[in-house]
Amino acid sequence: MSAVLQNLIDQPYKHGFVTDIEADVVAKGLDESVIRLISHKKNEPDWLLEFRLAAYRHWLTMQEPTWPNVKYPAVDFQDISYYSAPKPKKKLASMDEVDPELLRTFEKLGVPMHEQAALAGVAVDVIFDSVSVATTYKKKLADVGVIFCSFSEAVHEHPELVRKYLGTVVPTSDNFYAALNSAVFTDGSFCFIPKGVKCPMELSTYFRINTQESGQFERTLIIAEEGASVSYLEGCTAPRFDTNQLHAAVVELVALDNASIKYSTVQNWYAGDENGVGGIYNFVTKRGLCKGVHSKISWTQVETGSAITWKYPSCVLLGDHSVGEFYSVALTNHMQQADTGTKMVHVGKNTRSTIISKGISAGRSNNSYRGLVKIGPKAEGARNFSQCDSMLIGETCGANTFPYIQVQNNTAKVEHEASTSKIGEDQLFYFASRGIDAEEAVSMIINGFVKDVFTQLPMEFAVEAGRLLGLKLEGSVG
């Protein structure tokens, strides 16, 4: 490793950590009374309380999973406060008050000026003269009948829809963290696209302006009715500050006949320092159900943050001719650990799935792809293609692949391939000879490596996500 690169390695995480949360907090610990309290505080109907209690009772019988290829001290579930009312953040009066480091990050990422302000927490009306952009968006959505609101709001405004679909894709008994989430989730997003409607905008656009704090146990439910389509982006390239160490979210997607849902995630949560102190545990259950014929669910994820990521966005391809896709870039640096991948469960006839996973490990991190492709006995003509590539940067990181392939139908065709590569000194030398410095060269090589995935992201995010990878890897290449 050359001296210049060694130098780069020693740079600290740039964005610090904010801890100014003051909130209406429930005492630590978890029992039925806490769940009743959460439900009561949120003024929930009885059926939802029952849903939570059933999940909690089941959770008590479950064991924390130990099979992921990650190591962390045991989480004390009684040492967590399960409810804190989100308090509005202190609004800043102008851009001058924003941390210059944060501004520099925005600049590097190329976030537009007015969005920078919104993301940094500058009061919206300071930036925009009269009409809030968010309000405009909301009206546009309502015009075509799209329901897009917080989960709590949906429980009150559209209880029939929530009740019909909640827990149908990820049952409360699905896994340890999903059960926990079902018991104690506080808020999240709800999205309903009625029959035949193409959502007039990428919900990402809306989302960026309206970054909400939805707590550590987030619940998302997206339903696309017959012929509907929607593109949804969760997260943001900007670093997210959060004091909660454990995050256990559940995301459920339902696509009916001919519907399509595209769900993109950019995750850049605090990953801990270079010695692995601090950082967020991100234990997420995401699953989509292609319930109708010709339905399609596409997951795209760019995972760059969190100390530990444990996440398998999945598709259950129930409807005949349905399509599942998974595009992933997972980057780990320093002491980060990621065990991520997907499950494609083919049930219906002529179902197709594609998996493209790109893992990048640097520092002393450990990056695992774990995936399942399961072809059921009735899934005639099912087709899967998987490609899992890993890139290692440095000698002390690890890259693992654990693909499970289970085929029970002889008309199915499943292909899996995986490769491992590194950024070579010779490649860097080639760039250097063309006058491109190491940092930019690495950024270009990485961008080439992840191109197949980034082309799936909504356009403006693809550009930012590319820069984000460059930022995260700053100082780790040799």
Next chain:
Amino acid sequence: MDVTKISREFLDALLSGAAPVPAEGLAALRSHALERANALSVPTTRDEEWRFTDLAPLYRLALKRPLDDVPMPSGEAIAAWIAEEVPTRLVFVDGRFSPALSSALTAGRTPELTVTTLAAAMASADAVVQAHVGKLAGVDDDLFAAVNTAWLRDGVFIRAGRGAAGGTIHCLFLATQADVVQHPRVLVVAEEGAQVALVEDYVSLQEGAYCVNAVVEIAVGANARVRHVKVQRDSAKAFHLATTAVSVQRDGFYGNLAVTFGGRISRNNISIRQDGPGTEFELDGLAFIDGRSVADTHSFVDHAHPHGRSRQLHKCVVAGGAHAVFNGRILVREGAQKTDSTQENRSILLSDKAHVDTKPQLEIFADDVKCAHGATVGQLEAEEVFYLMTRGLSEGTARNLLTYGFAADIVNRIPIASIVKSLAARLLEHTGGQEIA
């Protein structure tokens, strides 16, 4: 039914009488193995390593030790299994060595090559045996290896001394009794620069249920080359459990070619460890199964030093209600730079009841390496079938021909013509053909 109780009874029956008499060779090793075997519990599908292979049908069998007073089969009875171009042959009948059926032992014939039984080597307290036996196939966590080691009374011992060109040794393990369990054991030590080839061949002369629990240990020295062919043609009701543990020193070569025709359940654990830089491994496997067979191959390639190369190709042809399992693990440890490792797993499902579980697994902790794996599961290519039909073949013939070609690709790599011929005949039998061209 109480599964725990059944499996406990099974294990107790398996171990009863295994305790060594202190004066016997390797008593300490065997006592330790027995102790471990008693401490371990039998694997179930709840264990990750056994997730897809359920041994419950084995646990329900009442297995005995083979009887000693049964007459050995005649030379004619086994003529079909003899590879005439391989003069050195050791034959074991239900685990018992048969001097009459074996070729004359070459022990002591040349200083470079020893081919003998483990019993004879243990009786003379052979230092090489003492130094190697039980060192590669660990008994601490592996129940079946522990059981085998606890029963270690006899087996094959091959030592190719420094620079020896040892030729090929055919080890034929016959099963003639039903409801018995045998524990074959092979130890191969190839010293620096030696070359030797081993054919490990399992054959059944009866159709009943029995269990083979084999352990093969192979120590490949620096610059040595060992080729290992394993042919498993047990009866359809047989259970075959095998542990193959190999270590290869600097610039050594180890090639493994395993062909299995199943049995009720077969499980092959192959682990190959790099003990020095610059080694080369080749693994070829074919599982050709039908009926209710389960064929499970777990391979583990451990790249622990720089400049290691490994290539693996595992094929499965699964017909009837059979079930093939493949778990190919490749580990590249920290510091094992310049490793070049590839793995391919190709499976064909010939019926709608057949199924495959495969898991190619890469674990990489070094950055300057080339590793790739690929897995495909499917049926015969429609285009290929169509092409042959345009040449006037019926669809059935076209499918048979393609299936034969797919499987014969592996079988043809065996360097012994008579074995290739007999295996090809068996493939043809299953693919509707009569003659070998």
